[in-house]
Amino acid sequence: MHIILNNTSMVPIYEQLTDQVKKEIISGELAENEALPSVRALSAELRISALTVKKAYDRLEEEGFVVTVHGKGTYVAAADRQLAAEARRKSVEDDFAAAVQKAKAVGFTGDDILQIVKIILEDY
């Protein structure tokens, strides 16, 4: 796993961690059934508190990305294709939502935004 945390970011550390692990799972960098580092190991490696790592793992488990086998460790959940697709879709939606929010904040209308999207799509 390649985790890079930004201590000055406004995004809480555990959220940064959750997002990055999620990304690796969705992109397939973390394979199905692969073991994640133990809570203490990751906390030592990233020099953050164990509780923060645990919070992130709990969140990932709630969202179905990983499963924790008691006393053994945390593993990447068996890839539910639909779930993965959904997650991918959700993450794209989130990015769009953020962009829309930004656009609204500077006074763009819905049409303005659609216009921009169209222009961008033409480039691809």
Added chain:
Amino acid sequence: MRGLIEKDLRLTLTRKQTILIFAVMAVFMSMSIEGTFIIGYLTMLAAIIAVGTISYDEFDNGFAFLMTLPFDRKTYVREKYLFSLMMAAAAWLIGTLLYFISSLIRRSPADPSELPMLLAFIPVLYMSVTVMIPLQLKYGSEKSRVVLFLIFGIIAVLVFGVSGITGGSSDAFAGPVQTLDRLSPAVVLLFLTAVCVLASIASYIASVRIMEKKEF
């Protein structure tokens, strides 16, 4: 307990140079001074060094950490009595050896039947340990030295006072001493040992009480 003894042995060994100087002095003394002085000298010295490990424990606020190591306060106190006894006994052995060797060199071999009497050095001198340990624990190394001098001072004054009252002669002590002389060495040794054991028990109880009340 083993850990504490190891610690005290190693603390004592940090004074290698001092001990070496005393040892060399002891050898010279045993050659030059006739008699059993050397035995008492070495035994007393060892006892003082052993009790002195308490001041090493105390130095630099060391007690706080020491008391977090795996033993209770009672064990700490018990070890000090045991360690002092071990040191005194070892020193007595060396002193006695030196005494016999020097007597051989002087061609007036000491009689092995003196041994029980020589052995009496240990309980007599260990008595001072039973005074020093609780004092050291209660008052710390600096103040306890003062208190120790005070006690010896008072004893001296009392002795002189008593002999002064009895007309300057040492009659007051002559009686008991003569009685002692008449007894066999074995009985004397037994008697002294019994007194020493009683003193040690009383002293140990006092020391434990002092130690358990302490805060670090």
Added chain:
Amino acid sequence: MLRVDNLVKNYGDFRLDISMEIPDGAVTGIVGKNGAGKTTAIKAVLGLIRPDGGHVTINGKEAVNLTGRDRELIGTALADSGFSSYLRVEDVICILRKMYPTFDEAFFRKNCDAQALPYGKKIRELSTGMRAKLRVLAALSHKADLLVMDEPTAGLDVQARNDILDLIRQYLLINEKCSVLLTSHISSDLEGLCDDVYLIHDGRILLHEDTDTLLGSYAVLKVSDETYEKLDKRFLLSSRKEQYGYVCFTNEKQYYAENYPGIVIENGSIDDLILMLTGGK
């Protein structure tokens, strides 16, 4: 594992009165200024001082009544006390070997080598950093399941501090069940290690919070006088007048970020916490 119930200790005018709980496997930090009562709390936990009231229990046993056997399971490093400085590192190894049946000599020597601690030197001849490392190593050397450390990194440079924190982290990796209680006044030490933090001031606990929440929800707001007037003050823990306006401390960063776009928000650190809650007006 470790419980402190209404512990009271009086020293003249100073009065310590605290309650804490450190569950199994938790790493807990105590922060506060000098003289706040951190060391007194640690000493009570270790049974070195007798509480005037309340209880300190380790695995259900009163701290002042801990036996030698109980103490084998506790690793201690104190700020101003350690093995006699006349002893050599080698002596310390021999003593620990006889003291603790669980002493892990291989671990100890491996780390002494890694930290370049000279075996033959007396402790008094070692640098401050090396002495601190030796103290921490001694605490970690016997598979303790509770570590109690008073200012393990005080007075050290960044490198030595990191070395010591990494030693503790590595130990926790191998001994997952181990709980830790440590004090520090260097916030970064605690931020990267502790699960939760107690802030002590004048002998009382001002705040107890998960480090994570502390770093995620607490923040310093910097606002002009006009903005300050309009600011919703419900979630401000403290405010201080500065030349340019006000510095405020909040535990609801998100709320202010969303409702007052444009105001300066800085992530709260434990340093800010100490300053704003104990030093502010």
